Amino acid sequence: GAVVSQHPSRVICKSGTSVKIECRSLDFQATTMFWYRQFPKQSLMLMATSNEGSKATYEQGVEKDKFLINHASLTLSTLTVTSAHPEDSSFYICSASLREGTDTQYFGPGTRLTVL
Amino acid sequence: QKEVEQDPGPLSVPEGAIVSLNCTYSNSAFQYFMWYRQYSRKGPELLMYTYSSGNKEDGRFTAQVDKSSKYISLFIRDSQPSDSATYLCAMGPGNQFYFGTGTSLTVIP
Numbered sequence: 001g002a003v004v005s006q007h008p009s010r011v012i013c014k015s016g017t018s019v020k021i022e023c024r025s026l027d028f029q030a031t032t033m034f035w036y037r038q039f040p041k042q043s044l045m046l047m048a049t050s051n052e053g054s055k056a057t058y059e060q061g062v063e064k065d066k067f068l069i070n071h072a073s074l075t076l077s078t079l080t081v082t083s084a085h086p087e088d089s090s091f092y093i094c095s096a097s098l099r100e101g102t103d104t105q106y107f108g109p110g111t112r113l114t115v116l
Numbered sequence: 117q118k119e120v121e122q123d124p125g126p127l128s129v130p131e132g133a134i135v136s137l138n139c140t141y142s143n144s145a146f147q148y149f150m151w152y153r154q155y156s157r158k159g160p161e162l163l164m165y166t167y168s169s170g171n172k173e174d175g176r177f178t179a180q181v182d183k184s185s186k187y188i189s190l191f192i193r194d195s196q197p198s199d200s201a202t203y204l205c206a207m208g209p210g211n212q213f214y215f216g217t218g219t220s221l222t223v224i225p
Contacts, residue, residue, distance in 0.1 A: 006159070044160070110158060
């Protein structure tokens, strides 16, 4: 149980385009979903926390107009990288929690974004 | 000071060895402690989840939490080449979790 999927697993795009990444909880309803980015040999950096039906809470330094997060249902959250630039190239990982706060997080397999 | 400190390694051990991975933290409010395993280019996979102090065992893996020392450990017995991965500790008070930088482990056949 507690499987989280992400799509696509890998995307290459041109600078200036927008990219949408989907995160789905396959066998449970996720009250809270999290979006992280990870640079090579570095730990996860939390970008934002989203609760179904409400606006995402962004971490300091993360531009909410650039990284649009939509958590439309209890099983789906999307991250859209708008007007992507090469510095946005990274590994983006989502996670989902069964309940708010105290529950553990289950991670998706990640999406490798390369912006040319 | 970082919330969570973890030695990045790399750590290299022969097959069959006992591996000890550790993290320290500074916030005494942390109650929830997790260990994740992450293979290259994959998302983290939950290995162990512990609430408060004590030990938890699952197969070849044992997680220990010492809240008095603010120190957590993950032990891997009879290590296998398939255990080669990056191991991340994560912890928090419940409403937010903080991750270590990960320790890279290689088990040599």
